[in-house]
Amino acid sequence: MRKGENEKIASRLKEARGMRGVSQKALAEMCGWAQSRIGNYESGIRRIDVNDAITLSKYLGMEPSELMFGKDDSTPHLPCSDEKKLLCIFRKLPKNEQRKMLRAFNRRLKEINEYVEK
Structure with a gap:
């Protein structure tokens, strides 16, 4: 994964979390992780793997593919x-x-x- 792609994923994660009004700490607790893990994802220090994308997406009410690759306008938005x-x-x-x-x-x-x- 190129650095630019990792930054885009980090940005999508931060945006999705913010849109749902969930703090890093709250999201980390839902996922069973430390808050620093979410912070590292959002800052681009740590890359999100497929399993973590699935976990994050579950709690953010979105598809893992949307988190990893962006929103496909042909895919209907899943409500939170x-x-x-x-x-x-x-x-x-x-x-x-x-x-x-x-x-x-x-x-x-x-x-x-x-x-x-x-």
């Missing part, structure tokens, strides 16, 4: 556990309530985007 819960709840709502929730989410997203732009 919170997204799955939200989807299950959403599907139980009547259609008119689903529309209300979508409007509420869009309003909140707009508020957040406006705040971030300031």
Whole structure:
């Protein structure tokens, strides 16, 4: 594996962990590892092997291939556990309530985007 590829994998790991709001320590505990191992992966000091990619991907809610090679836009995104819960709840709502929730989410997203732009 070339150095550039290792850096890309490290970046994808850090991004995936951040998107899920999981600390290095928490992810390491889930995997049964020391926090330094995650830090070494994310800094590119240590290379992620296939078995570790499988373990990491399991706890990050993604496919090992996505971690190792990047996202293939033809592959559907697998939702994380919170997204799955939200989807299950959403599907139980009547259609008119689903529309209300979508409007509420869009309003909140707009508020957040406006705040971030300031």
